[in-house]
Amino acid sequence: MRKYVAVDVGGTKIAVGIGEESGGFLGTSVLSTDTAWSQDKVLDHIAETVNQLVSETGVERGQLMRLGLGSPGPLDGPRLLETSNLHSWMGLNWETGLASRLNLPVSVQNDATAAGLGEWLYGAGRGTENCIYVTVSTGIGAGIVASGRLYAGSRGNAGEFGHIVMDPSGPECPAGHKGCLESMASGTAIRRQGQAKQPQSAYLTRLEAVETKDVFDGYEAGDAVCRAIIEEAADRLGLGLSYLIDLFNPEKIILGGGVATHAPATYRERVWNAATLWSLKTMAAVVELVPAQLGGDSGLKGALAVAVTAHRE
Numbered sequence: 001m002r003k004y005v006a007v008d009v010g011g012t013k014i015a016v017g018i019g020e021e022s023g024g025f026l027g028t029s030v031l032s033t034d035t036a037w038s039q040d041k042v043l044d045h046i047a048e049t050v051n052q053l054v055s056e057t058g059v060e061r062g063q064l065m066r067l068g069l070g071s072p073g074p075l076d077g078p079r080l081l082e083t084s085n086l087h088s089w090m091g092l093n094w095e096t097g098l099a100s101r102l103n104l105p106v107s108v109q110n111d112a113t114a115a116g117l118g119e120w121l122y123g124a125g126r127g128t129e130n131c132i133y134v135t136v137s138t139g140i141g142a143g144i145v146a147s148g149r150l151y152a153g154s155r156g157n158a159g160e161f162g163h164i165v166m167d168p169s170g171p172e173c174p175a176g177h178k179g180c181l182e183s184m185a186s187g188t189a190i191r192r193q194g195q196a197k198q199p200q201s202a203y204l205t206r207l208e209a210v211e212t213k214d215v216f217d218g219y220e221a222g223d224a225v226c227r228a229i230i231e232e233a234a235d236r237l238g239l240g241l242s243y244l245i246d247l248f249n250p251e252k253i254i255l256g257g258g259v260a261t262h263a264p265a266t267y268r269e270r271v272w273n274a275a276t277l278w279s280l281k282t283m284a285a286v287v288e289l290v291p292a293q294l295g296g297d298s299g300l301k302g303a304l305a306v307a308v309t310a311h312r313e
């Protein structure tokens with residue numbers, strides 16, 4: 001039976017697994033990383049971990065079809081361009097580096113795209129031909145499946161949904177432009193708003209430091225300032241989703257990521273209401289807005305889905 005290697009690269013750890021097309025894993029392992037590691041060192045450590053898992057699980061080398069990897073973006077094809085956490089690895093080419101060490105074909109996608117493929121194959125998007133996964137965490141990203149296959153764009157960067165500009169006079173984002181969705185509706189944006197408006201909020205003013213979760217807690221407790229922050233973020237996100245609905249006419253929009261997953265149901269309802277209000281009625285009538293299903297498994301299952309879908313093509 002065919003086996004696949006899945007590698008999920010994060011800021012502080014790298015998860016590695018050997019899995020099957022069905023989505024199940026025979027073995028997994030987590031590697032704590034140090035961004036001071038050289039590029040060769042990180043590639044060597046991943047290869048060592050894969051080899052160790054191969055021997056532990058008793059998989060034969062000939063059964064391994066492909067390695068799929070999900071990486072923080074942005075990427076230029078399989079190469080890391082720049083990230084907030086991984087400066088020393090800039091320029092690292094995952095594909096050539098791992099293919100030569102493991103003698104396996106390698107496919108690379110950014111983490112949001114990988115998680116989207118994971119939800120499509122193994123989670124909330126199963127059975128659809130057109131679905132879009134949207135992740136809301138510290139940033140905002142998307143993975144697009146159109147006409148039954150991944151839509152990756154010319155350099156693999158399609159789905160940079162968080163950087164769609166909603167208001168050119170809005171706050172600046174780390175990518176250097178103003179008023180993008182991420183600068184208004186991400187966890188980072190919610191925290192920043194909470195910090196700025198802390199003195200006016202009866203709920204937040206009692207706290208020493210304001211985190212994203214505190215603003216949600218204040219919102220649930222009925223604090224007017226927190227409510228305004230969360231409702232505006234939800235409305236902006238919903239407006240953004242309406243663009244995706246009108247552009248792609250998807251069957252499902254899957255909402256995931258740490259912020260969206262842990263937010264109260266009223267937040268998600270507000271997002272859904274805005275998305276359907278501002279998209280064309282014919283499109284809104286056929287799209288279902290659903291929560292992501294894979295949760296903490298989304299990274300590794302996404303990387304597995306990258307390998308499985310690339311092998312099918």
Ligand SMILES: [Zn+2]
Nearest residue numbers: 163173175180
């Ligand atoms: Zn931006």
